[in-house]
Amino acid sequence: MSAVTIEAWIKALGKNHDELLAQGVHFxxxxxxxxxxxxxxxxAPEVGISLTFWAETKRLETLFVTLKKSTPSTVEYKGELPAPYESEMTQSDVHALFGEPMESTGPIKMPQPMGQTGGWESxxxxxxxxxxxxxxxxxxxxxxxxxxxFTLIDKGHD
Structure with missing residues (x-):
């Protein structure tokens, strides 16, 4: 998958499945x-890429791009990413690019096979x-x- 395609998926967040089909997106x-x-x-339109839709409206709400294997069944995405994203980034890189997060959760220990995580920032x-x-x-x-x-800030539901 190309960086341009991922960029298009990010822009498509908030559109429903029928709108995407009408725009020529093929699944x-x-x-x-x-x-x-x-x-x-x-x-999963490609290995390491996952799209999540709200079932009731079929609205595209989230695009997941997996860069690192975290469980035995996890599959990594190996294609291009749009700038400024890189396949090898650390929290320090993210802070240098984006500054202070609007939300964050620190490291937590999850049940196996995940184990210790580093948390997240948005x-x-x-x-x-x-x-x-x-x-x-x-x-x-x-x-x-x-x-x-990549996700909607306000999904309109819990």
């Missing part, structure tokens, strides 16, 4: 729920280009960026 499979009556449906994206969107950096215990999470 190999429709989004699927992890279990019956789940509020979210997911799809930053609003440029409102002129990405209105109502933010990026969340999830960290490994060594404070390397594990996952880039």
């Amino acid at each position: 190999k499979r429709p989004p699927k729920a992890l279990y019956p009556d789940c509020d979210l449906v997911d799809m 930053y609003p994206l440029d409102p002129a280009i990405y209105p109502g969107k933010k990026v969340v950096f999830q960290y490994t215990a060594a404070m390397e960026v594990k996952t880039l999470v």
